[in-house]
Amino acid sequence: MDFNVVVIGAGLGGCAAGAALAGAGKKVLVLERTDKVGGRCSTMEKNGFEMDMGSHMILRTGYGPFREALSRVGKEKEVEFFHIRKMLLKVGDTSIEIGFKTFFVMLQDLFPSSLVGLAVKLLAAVEKPLNRFTANLDKKTIQNFVARYTDSLVWHNLLDWCAFILYGTPYWETPMGELMRTVTGVLAPLVEGIGEGEFMAGYIKGGLIAVPNALCRGIKEHGGEIRTGVDVKRIIVENGRAIGVETDTGEVICSDLILSNAGIRETVSKLVGEQYFNKEYAEYIRALKPGCSGWCLRLALDEPFVEYDLIFNIPEKDTQEYYRKMWIEQEVPEGLPAIMATTPSNMDPTLAPEGKQSLIAIAPVSFDPSENWPLWEQKALDAVEDAIPGISDHIIWHDFLAPGTYLVFGEEKAPAIGIAQCMGQAGKDRPSSISPVEGLYYVGAEAGKNASGVATEVAIQSGLNCADYLLKKKKVSPLLKKIGKGSKMLQKV
Numbered sequence: 001m002d003f004n005v006v007v008i009g010a011g012l013g014g015c016a017a018g019a020a021l022a023g024a025g026k027k028v029l030v031l032e033r034t035d036k037v038g039g040r041c042s043t044m045e046k047n048g049f050e051m052d053m054g055s056h057m058i059l060r061t062g063y064g065p066f067r068e069a070l071s072r073v074g075k076e077k078e079v080e081f082f083h084i085r086k087m088l089l090k091v092g093d094t095s096i097e098i099g100f101k102t103f104f105v106m107l108q109d110l111f112p113s114s115l116v117g118l119a120v121k122l123l124a125a126v127e128k129p130l131n132r133f134t135a136n137l138d139k140k141t142i143q144n145f146v147a148r149y150t151d152s153l154v155w156h157n158l159l160d161w162c163a164f165i166l167y168g169t170p171y172w173e174t175p176m177g178e179l180m181r182t183v184t185g186v187l188a189p190l191v192e193g194i195g196e197g198e199f200m201a202g203y204i205k206g207g208l209i210a211v212p213n214a215l216c217r218g219i220k221e222h223g224g225e226i227r228t229g230v231d232v233k234r235i236i237v238e239n240g241r242a243i244g245v246e247t248d249t250g251e252v253i254c255s256d257l258i259l260s261n262a263g264i265r266e267t268v269s270k271l272v273g274e275q276y277f278n279k280e281y282a283e284y285i286r287a288l289k290p291g292c293s294g295w296c297l298r299l300a301l302d303e304p305f306v307e308y309d310l311i312f313n314i315p316e317k318d319t320q321e322y323y324r325k326m327w328i329e330q331e332v333p334e335g336l337p338a339i340m341a342t343t344p345s346n347m348d349p350t351l352a353p354e355g356k357q358s359l360i361a362i363a364p365v366s367f368d369p370s371e372n373w374p375l376w377e378q379k380a381l382d383a384v385e386d387a388i389p390g391i392s393d394h395i396i397w398h399d400f401l402a403p404g405t406y407l408v409f410g411e412e413k414a415p416a417i418g419i420a421q422c423m424g425q426a427g428k429d430r431p432s433s434i435s436p437v438e439g440l441y442y443v444g445a446e447a448g449k450n451a452s453g454v455a456t457e458v459a460i461q462s463g464l465n466c467a468d469y470l471l472k473k474k475k476v477s478p479l480l481k482k483i484g485k486g487s488k489m490l491q492k493v
């Protein structure tokens, strides 16, 4: 056997797991169906602009799982992170410019004092034992939790929007525990005095692809191999054990361990086949809810017209009505979508030709394979103009990535993040990375207990947790399996 581990897919989850295993001395082969690594976290050149596949704001930049994954193959010094300097938050008619130092003062201006009290309660909660506290909060939705403190539409709109972009699900379906885990993840480095005085969130020099590229370089330097343009068609299972994969050209590659970054639902139903799992498990996987899809509008601007690095614009007075239409009725709602827009070339000027600017806007949306996309494209352009008046006069070109663009990465309905981090699918309720088929594991934003937080970071954390589990794994004895203790192993990652 040439490889100890075959990883299917070079998204962040696959690259992080591959790097951790290669760094620990395992011989790793990564197979990627497209011609580039990075999956949904990738960057491509167009007319002199380097544009990402999504908006991509990294929540904890060099203080979270990104740097941890890079360090596993000695690449942490090869990737540079930038922090947001200036941010604009517009909710309805209220518009505030946010700098780190003024952040809390501005919160007081924007929200009634009872809400500042709520924020203080949230921050104080960080002191409590995290697991017990967030597990309790997993029983409440963000909406229920916040409704106890306020009925302010501004606050509810903001949290509803945040739940969609952070977790792929509305705030009336998102557990409060997930938000608390995200908040504490951000606060932890601050409590240790790291990153004080600046926003932690930011961007990456060279575009988002810099990270998967560096991880893949690391895997190769540690004896591994990355093959792009290789579509895995089948995971071969014999006697209840995954023994290898078959590619689209019919090549069979055998390995002790198969890590799939191709999405948990697709792995079970298409790559392995439900017949290899028991009925309950197959049904459980089939019932997992995908998160919302997303569209992405990429603008090439004739000059650095936008001064902010990050803009949130929530134009609707009642986002819940908007999202109800979009999410439940799957319609194109009246009114403009809320958007998040970033200006990558503000942070890294090499991403646009000299004197020009790039802007990328995203919004959550239901997956709709119908012909509605030209309508959404116009709405996206209108939403950007609403957020940044006058910008339309500066557009050299734009392109609009409808959710269907992301189908190439393998998952039905192309969720922007992965499975929804909703009630029953977040925290300890996330699907385990360990599959019932021996030798088969899932990595990425679709699986992994204890991988919580935001999209790219969840994907990386899932890969790292799974790799660490495999590196330390002790065989579960048949006796333990028989008396049910073996299932405890499944709780770990």
Ligand SMILES: Cc1cc2nc3c(=O)[nH]c(=O)nc-3n(C[C@H](O)[C@H](O)[C@H](O)COP(=O)(O)OP(=O)(O)OC[C@H]3O[C@@H](n4cnc5c(N)ncnc54)[C@H](O)[C@@H]3O)c2cc1C
Pocket: 008, 009, 010, 011, 012, 013, 014, 031, 032, 033, 034, 037, 038, 039, 040, 041, 053, 054, 055, 056, 057, 058, 059, 230, 231, 232, 233, 261, 262, 263, 294, 295, 296, 362, 406, 408, 409, 410, 415, 416, 417, 418, 443, 444, 445, 446, 454, 455, 456, 457, 459
């Ligand atoms: C528009 C948009 C905006 C976003 N904005 C943000 C943001 O601002 N911040 C943030 O943190 N996250 C954001 N995200 C989410 C984030 O990009 C994803 O959650 C994350 O990149 C998922 O990584 P992954 O490894 O789980 O999966 P993927 O990136 O999908 O990787 C899976 C890989 O597996 C490959 N593959 C699948 N099947 C096969 C097969 N059979 N054989 C071989 N290869 C296969 C795919 O081609 C792909 O490369 C955004 C996503 C979108 C779509």
